[in-house]
Amino acid sequence: MLEPNTEPIKFFLPGPTYVPMDALQAMTKPMVGHRSAGFKTFYLSLAERLPKVLRTSGDVMVATGSSTLVMESAVVSCAAQDVLSLTNGAFSERWHSIAKSLGKTADKVSAPWGQPIDPDLVRSALRRKRYDVVTMVHNETSTGVLSPIAEIARVIREESDALVVVDTVSSLAGARVETDDWGLDVVLAGTQKAIAVPPGLTLFTLSERAAERAAKVPHRGFYTDLLRYREKHREGGFITTPGISLLYALDVQVDRILAEGMEARWARHERLYQRTAEWAASRGCAYASAAGARSVTVSCLYPPSGVDPQAIVKGLAARGYTIGGGYGDWKPTTFRIGHMGEVRESDLDSLLVEIDQILETVAAPAVR
Numbered sequence: 012m013l014e015p016n017t018e019p020i021k022f023f024l025p026g027p028t029y030v031p032m033d034a035l036q037a038m039t040k041p042m043v044g045h046r047s048a049g050f051k052t053f054y055l056s057l058a059e060r061l062p063k064v065l066r067t068s069g070d071v072m073v074a075t076g077s078s079t080l081v082m083e084s085a086v087v088s089c090a091a092q093d094v095l096s097l098t099n100g101a102f103s104e105r106w107h108s109i110a111k112s113l114g115k116t117a118d119k120v121s122a123p124w125g126q127p128i129d130p131d132l133v134r135s136a137l138r139r140k141r142y143d144v145v146t147m148v149h150n151e152t153s154t155g156v157l158s159p160i161a162e163i164a165r166v167i168r169e170e171s172d173a174l175v176v177v178d179t180v181s182s183l184a185g186a187r188v189e190t191d192d193w194g195l196d197v198v199l200a201g202t203q204k205a206i207a208v209p210p211g212l213t214l215f216t217l218s219e220r221a222a223e224r225a226a227k228v229p230h231r232g233f234y235t236d237l238l239r240y241r242e243k244h245r246e247g248g249f250i251t252t253p254g255i256s257l258l259y260a261l262d263v264q265v266d267r268i269l270a271e272g273m274e275a276r277w278a279r280h281e282r283l284y285q286r287t288a289e290w291a292a293s294r295g296c297a298y299a300s301a302a303g304a305r306s307v308t309v310s311c312l313y314p315p316s317g318v319d320p321q322a323i324v325k326g327l328a329a330r331g332y333t334i335g336g337g338y339g340d341w342k343p344t345t346f347r348i349g350h351m352g353e354v355r356e357s358d359l360d361s362l363l364v365e366i367d368q369i370l371e372t373v374a375a376p377a378v379r
């Protein structure tokens with residue numbers, strides 16, 4: 012039985028996120044062989060619970076490596092040649108770069124930073140050309156935008172036989188993700204965001220049709236071969252030595268997530284977003300992400316006029332709090348509050364009080 016986490020949270024990066032003490036402590040357990048009977052029993056029990064988090068009746072595999080490894084592996088394994096990437100921020104653009112770097116024929120449908128992907132533009136692109144794979148990012152951590160993945164997946168399935176390959180790195184276990192109901196072929200997420208486990212593991216699914224398609228793709232590499240992961244997973248193991256200690260932390264967090272319940276967890280993240288939005292509106296902090304597409308896990312905000320976002324980030328650091336600065340081109344103009352994982356409303360409230368105090372000291376005096 013898990014103890015509720017009572018430690019106040021002061022760490023609001025949009026990943027990695029705060030990890031509860033019991034999950035950290037689980038990582039101090041003595042080492043075991045990853046091919047031992049004891050470890051296999053442990054892993055099979057974890058493997059039985061993970062699909063409930065990813066909302067699939069299929070397998071959920073675990074790669075030891077960060078999310079980018081599985082982004083790249085999904086293209087290597089599933090795309091014979093033609094890849095369409097839907098881009099609206101740094102991480103979705105990374106996927107396009109990965110496809111190009113692998114020598115694939117890489118096209119993109121782009122929305123400006125701060126905007127979600129428009130399903131109609133995806134439909135038009137699919138009518139112009141056939142693709143093996145469409146890549147997309149559910150929650151753009153760089154801009155705090157949540158794209159309508161369910162609708163986009165439906166359009167892709169209506170218009171084509173392209174595989175629907177989705178990065179849910181900063182949405183899984185924070186915002187609703189329905190792998191099976193939405194018809195997603197590959198769903199991947201690193202553990203360091205709303206799952207609240209240290210970085211180093213990535214969870215992913217592989218639909219039957221994606222597995223069949225991958226089987227026809229030659230040269231899938233070794234560490235990048237998603238089929239090989241699935242084969243070993245079905246035997247109760249891994250293709251290489253896994254991050255055993257991280258798996259122990261994941262085991263604790265999967266129990267915590269399922270004890271809270273997926274619906275309740277999504278609702279808590281929605282409340283965290285609403286609270287941040289109400290506070291931001293009352294302080295003159297505009298959202299950089301479009302209304303109607305705002306992330307429930309990360310708020311990307313402009314500071315009040317005349318305030319340098321770095322003054323807020325640094326002021327908080329001096330008070331023992333961590334938030335994210337802006338990402339890439341948006342670094343000079345925005346700051347990001349990660350309200351995901353184990354963050355409670357009371358933690359967020361304390362953070363917002365600290366920001367208020369900083370704003371009182373750094374804001375330009377009102378012109379009368």
Ligand SMILES: Cc1ncc(COP(=O)(O)O)c(C=O)c1O
Binds near residue numbers: 180
């Ligand atoms: C949406 C998204 N995708 C992919 C990544 C890349 O993850 P990693 O750096 O763990 O490979 C990140 C990292 O923050 C992310 O936020």
